[in-house]
Amino acid sequence: MSVSLPIPVIQALQVVTIVAAAPGVSGVIARAEARLQGRRGPRIFQPYYDLAKLFRKEALAPEGASWFFLAAPLAAFTCYLTVPLLIPVLTSYPLPLGYMGDILGGGFILSLASFCVAVAALETGSPYAQLGASRAKTFAAITEPVVLFVVFTVALLTGTDLPYALAATVRSSAGQIIRPAHLLAAAALFMVILYETGRIPVETHTGTNEFGMIEEARLFEHSGPYFALLKWGSAAKQLILYTIFVNVFVAPWGLAASQQAGAVALAIAALIVKVALLGTVIAVIDNSFAKLRLFKITEFAAAAFLLAVLGVFTLYLGGG
Amino acid sequence: MDPAHAPGVYTGGANVVAVLILLAEFGMLRQALVRDQIRLYAAQAGLISVLAVIVGAVHHLPELYVLAALSAALKVVVIPLVLRRLLREDGPAGPPVDVGDIAGSGGLGLAATVLLAIAVAAFGFFAAGRIPVPGSGAPATALSVSVSVVLVAFVLMIHRRDVISQAIGLFSLENGISLAALVVAASLPLILEVALLFDLLVAVIVFGLLIRIHHGRAESLSTTDLTSLRG
Numbered sequence: 001m002s003v004s005l006p007i008p009v010i011q012a013l014q015v016v017t018i019v020a021a022a023p024g025v026s027g028v029i030a031r032a033e034a035r036l037q038g039r040r041g042p043r044i045f046q047p048y049y050d051l052a053k054l055f056r057k058e059a060l061a062p063e064g065a066s067w068f069f070l071a072a073p074l075a076a077f078t079c080y081l082t083v084p085l086l087i088p089v090l091t092s093y094p095l096p097l098g099y100m101g102d103i104l105g106g107g108f109i110l111s112l113a114s115f116c117v118a119v120a121a122l123e124t125g126s127p128y129a130q131l132g133a134s135r136a137k138t139f140a141a142i143t144e145p146v147v148l149f150v151v152f153t154v155a156l157l158t159g160t161d162l163p164y165a166l167a168a169t170v171r172s173s174a175g176q177i178i179r180p181a182h183l184l185a186a187a188a189l190f191m192v193i194l195y196e197t198g199r200i201p202v203e204t205h206t207g208t209n210e211f212g213m214i215e216e217a218r219l220f221e222h223s224g225p226y227f228a229l230l231k232w233g234s235a236a237k238q239l240i241l242y243t244i245f246v247n248v249f250v251a252p253w254g255l256a257a258s259q260q261a262g263a264v265a266l267a268i269a270a271l272i273v274k275v276a277l278l279g280t281v282i283a284v285i286d287n288s289f290a291k292l293r294l295f296k297i298t299e300f301a302a303a304a305f306l307l308a309v310l311g312v313f314t315l316y317l318g319g320g
Numbered sequence: 321m322d323p324a325h326a327p328g329v330y331t332g333g334a335n336v337v338a339v340l341i342l343l344a345e346f347g348m349l350r351q352a353l354v355r356d357q358i359r360l361y362a363a364q365a366g367l368i369s370v371l372a373v374i375v376g377a378v379h380h381l382p383e384l385y386v387l388a389a390l391s392a393a394l395k396v397v398v399i400p401l402v403l404r405r406l407l408r409e410d411g412p413a414g415p416p417v418d419v420g421d422i423a424g425s426g427g428l429g430l431a432a433t434v435l436l437a438i439a440v441a442a443f444g445f446f447a448a449g450r451i452p453v454p455g456s457g458a459p460a461t462a463l464s465v466s467v468s469v470v471l472v473a474f475v476l477m478i479h480r481r482d483v484i485s486q487a488i489g490l491f492s493l494e495n496g497i498s499l500a501a502l503v504v505a506a507s508l509p510l511i512l513e514v515a516l517l518f519d520l521l522v523a524v525i526v527f528g529l530l531i532r533i534h535h536g537r538a539e540s541l542s543t544t545d546l547t548s549l550r551g
Contacts, residue, residue: 179332180339302431
């Protein structure tokens with residue numbers, strides 16, 4: 001089995017893996033969460049059936065909404081298709097398009113997606129969607145400094161802020177893993193991911209109509225294939241963030257080091273296993289903590305900021 | 321700065337423990353319940369013992385094991401026990417002290433406090449980073465961390481208005497100093513260290529009595545009531 005895949009195929013496979021596996025990861029988390037609560041839970045493939053059902057439904061738009069309302073889901077989904085090109089999903093060596101953007105570039109594209117969804121929510125005139133969009137933007141502004149400081153840490157650690165470089169640094173020796181700067185940055189990023197994916201200390205993921213809703217409320221007015229695209233997009237965003245966390249910060253092992261088809265297939269399997277493990281950890285967190293009150297989210301962000309800032313401090317002294 | 325430079329497993333590990341000690345201090349700053357604050361204090365003291373064992377193992381200083389054991393016995397077991405006993409509702413003497421929520425006793429909001437403490441910790445970090453340490457003990461970064469711990473403990477004592485937080489702040493300040501001692505003078509004669517530990521025990525008893533007396537007089541744990549003594 002020594003078929004060598006051309007580079008563009010591997011590059012495309014990164015995107016396909018993320019997009020195809022994303023609903024499954026949501027399914028795994030929902031299943032694990034249900035099991036921990038003593039329920040049987042939905043099938044792991046349930047999110048795929050949901051998407052298939054939504055794609056068959058008719059699409060409606062509120063009266064008075066402009067063309068952007070329907071364009072936003074497509075724009076957001078395109079953004080989510082772009083980011084997997086920039087991060088190490090399958091390979092340990094940088095792919096050509098990986099140099100298009102660094103971690104900040106990926107962050108910008110993710111923010112652009114969330115901006116499009118927020119503008120579409122404002123188009124609707126529905127108070128719930130607008131409330132969600134407004135909240136999402138407010139709290140995104142608070143978590144932004146945390147992301148910046150995590151990027152600073154990465155830049156100080158590697159001399160660049162390419163995700164491939166940090167993954168290689170982490171792989172290089174045990175000393176790179178148990179230095180405080182790396183652990184603090186990873187912990188801060190994990191808290192940001194909990195916020196960004198709408199997990200429990202910030203938001204209930206499974207809730208329907210609730211005053212504490214942030215991210216989920218923005219999609220209220222969308223329907224049919226557009227709603228499906230948004231759901232799929234938010235699952236893809238979740239998987240992208242998990243992939244960054246796992247493949248760049250915590251466990252950059254099991255990636256393909258060559259272009260062999262076997263190695264790439266193994267990398268896909270390894271990614272799915274690692275992400276499923278992370279999903280299980282997140283399901284445990286979901287079940288062990290209560291949702292924070294809306295105005296306590298700043299305290300959650302302050303804690304993440306503390307971790308990220310301490311990471312930079314320890315590095316700056318040369319000892320981190 | 322050399323990008324690929326890593327500090328090594330021992331230095332990295334020791335620094336991680338030091339940073340965890342600082343995070344425990346921040347945890348005390350945020351904590352809303354007395355019980356959890358005492359628990360965090362015990363955890364912080366336990367981390368210092370762990371660091372002492374690590375330093376002792378690497379630098380072959382067997383007396384550090386004794387110190388770690390003594391300090392763990394005193395600060396992880398005895399002091400939290402004494403504190404809880406002093407604050408228990410059916411205490412040995414005097415009226416019951418209500419140990420519950422102390423969250424509202426801060427002068428500032430929580431996020432603002434944390435940001436202030438980050439600024440203060442940064443000052444400690446960079447001030448101590450300039451000091452050249454002829455290190456025989458833990459790595460030099462731990463010294464910066466210990467200065468930050470002391471300063472954040474000050475923030476805790478200044479901004480909380482309840483007596484218990486102030487006492488815990490003082491005790492955890494001593495933890496910061498123990499951390500500094502591990503860096504600067506790891507092989508300090510054991511008898512000195514033990515004397516320091518028993519000093520701490522005296523401080524705990526004195527503080528416990530003060531808490532109870534204050535509570536007996538003012539019927540609350542808040543020091544704001546003391547301002548009524550002003551002429």
